[in-house]
Amino acid sequence: MSAFNINIIRKDFPILNRSVYDKPLVYLDNAASTQKPRSVIERISKYYEEEHSNVHRGIHYLSQKATDYYEEGREKVQKFINAARSEEIIFTRGTTEGINLVANAFRQSSIGPGDEILISHMEHHSNIVPWQHVCEEKGATLKVIPINDEGELIMEEFEKLLNEKTRLVALVHVSNALGTINPVKEVIEKAHAQDVPVLIDGAQAIQHLKVDVQELDCDFYVFSGHKMYGPTGIGILYGKYDLLKEMPPYQGGGEMILSVDFDKTVYADVPHKFEAGTPHIAGVIGLGAAIDYINQVSLDEIAKHEEEVLHYGTEVLSGIKGLKMIGTAKYKSSVLSFDLNGIHPHDVGTIIDREGVAIRTGHHCAQPVMNRYGVPATSRASIAMYNTKEEIDELAKAIEKVITTFA
Amino acid sequence: MSELQELYQQVILDHNSNPRNFGSLEHANFTAKGHNPLCGDVIELDLQVENDSISEIKFKGHGCAISKAASSVMTTLVKGKTKEEALEQFHSFQKVMMEDGKFDEMSTLAAFEGVKEFPSRIKCAILPWHALRAALEGEEVATTE
Numbered sequence: 001m002s003a004f005n006i007n008i009i010r011k012d013f014p015i016l017n018r019s020v021y022d023k024p025l026v027y028l029d030n031a032a033s034t035q036k037p038r039s040v041i042e043r044i045s046k047y048y049e050e051e052h053s054n055v056h057r058g059i060h061y062l063s064q065k066a067t068d069y070y071e072e073g074r075e076k077v078q079k080f081i082n083a084a085r086s087e088e089i090i091f092t093r094g095t096t097e098g099i100n101l102v103a104n105a106f107r108q109s110s111i112g113p114g115d116e117i118l119i120s121h122m123e124h125h126s127n128i129v130p131w132q133h134v135c136e137e138k139g140a141t142l143k144v145i146p147i148n149d150e151g152e153l154i155m156e157e158f159e160k161l162l163n164e165k166t167r168l169v170a171l172v173h174v175s176n177a178l179g180t181i182n183p184v185k186e187v188i189e190k191a192h193a194q195d196v197p198v199l200i201d202g203a204q205a206i207q208h209l210k211v212d213v214q215e216l217d218c219d220f221y222v223f224s225g226h227k228m229y230g231p232t233g234i235g236i237l238y239g240k241y242d243l244l245k246e247m248p249p250y251q252g253g254g255e256m257i258l259s260v261d262f263d264k265t266v267y268a269d270v271p272h273k274f275e276a277g278t279p280h281i282a283g284v285i286g287l288g289a290a291i292d293y294i295n296q297v298s299l300d301e302i303a304k305h306e307e308e309v310l311h312y313g314t315e316v317l318s319g320i321k322g323l324k325m326i327g328t329a330k331y332k333s334s335v336l337s338f339d340l341n342g343i344h345p346h347d348v349g350t351i352i353d354r355e356g357v358a359i360r361t362g363h364h365c366a367q368p369v370m371n372r373y374g375v376p377a378t379s380r381a382s383i384a385m386y387n388t389k390e391e392i393d394e395l396a397k398a399i400e401k402v403i404t405t406f407a
Numbered sequence: 408m409s410e411l412q413e414l415y416q417q418v419i420l421d422h423n424s425n426p427r428n429f430g431s432l433e434h435a436n437f438t439a440k441g442h443n444p445l446c447g448d449v450i451e452l453d454l455q456v457e458n459d460s461i462s463e464i465k466f467k468g469h470g471c472a473i474s475k476a477a478s479s480v481m482t483t484l485v486k487g488k489t490k491e492e493a494l495e496q497f498h499s500f501q502k503v504m505m506e507d508g509k510f511d512e513m514s515t516l517a518a519f520e521g522v523k524e525f526p527s528r529i530k531c532a533i534l535p536w537h538a539l540r541a542a543l544e545g546e547e548v549a550t551t552e
Binding site for chain 1: 410411414415420445446447448449469470471472473475525527528531
């Protein structure tokens, strides 16, 4: 593998070539969704042009091929996160559906009054609301691990909250609003010491950090294809085989059965038990191409480059008068969230947008985090492998325009 | 003027930094909350209506420059108006912003013409007007969605 070459990488992403409002696009909204390399786009086209058919049922040539490619996608994911077996990889629509699938199993479990589910103050709404539903329905209690001013988990509080009533810890790996990298391994060890399973929301981690589910020993790990250079509409739930085997199916339908009689239906085994209906075949194949692309560039090199750009961005933005960084954890990845003189992020975003710079403004589906910092919303620039220091300079210039407008 | 200058006109910037009728009313008899769930903006509106006319109106909350200026301008325009007149203004404001037409050049509302070039921001301008309509029609919460 050759050294990391940003120019070659940028050429691999066709959209980076375009301009908006007659200005070169500076895309810094990667935590919302990353752009796609040509190899992913072409792989999906090829599938539809030459290989499409339904999976797991036809005995004709194309159906066999589609099935092979689909299952090959599963194996690519397995290797990418070092899962023990490919059956531990369940395809979903995205991170949200993965969490809901696990929450559904909890809803049907013996969890009840007096039991507790533990989440953190920096969760995305997708790792809050499903657990609220479970707690409301079953009379259990949702407990929240607090965070400090830097945006780090307060581990002593976590240890205090973890007790014999805890039935699950559901924690984000990298915060989408703050960029904090949580000490998930330590959390998992401590939870396991009390026999509590752990679900990790890896939607903002998987494209930036090497994730090894066996080394982490997490019970569930969920993420989305579209945030890791793959297509939208495809997500991954990793679960330990023994746990998945015990879990009830999520949806009923075709694909997830062994046999159906009006008296009794026998479900298919893991993973197909959780994949009712025709799956997102093109999504899985595109995801496989995205994983190939990441592997080809190398996640280590990506992480090194992003770290440099993040470090530079932190320095440049912190130097802007009136700009306050939100989320200053010691271990951070890819996210620059900030408040600018109290100017509302929507105004910041609108002005920056006209300079061709795309950032996200709002509450980032993490309203409890916003409340923690006493702001209704933040402006957030988020970095991917193709971003450069020059783009950070463009962002800084655009921010200066905002300051001038509101001077 | 560039589109951005059209959007952030002096009138809007002025109402944003010095909002009129900002605060709450102790003896409000009509109130409503306006939500924009997309961005989390919230505007709380208090009105005192006597003999069918709006004698006092105040707003508070957090929002962008556009929604704050729109709230401020709205309060100055509907103060002293009857409920019916205020609702009429809501409808005509909504019509110009969402469909077609122009504001009277002399009206403060003309400052909001520029918002129409920014479709993602139209809801910001309409939010306080939704809250006003809700308050006058006895609803407690209005959303832009």
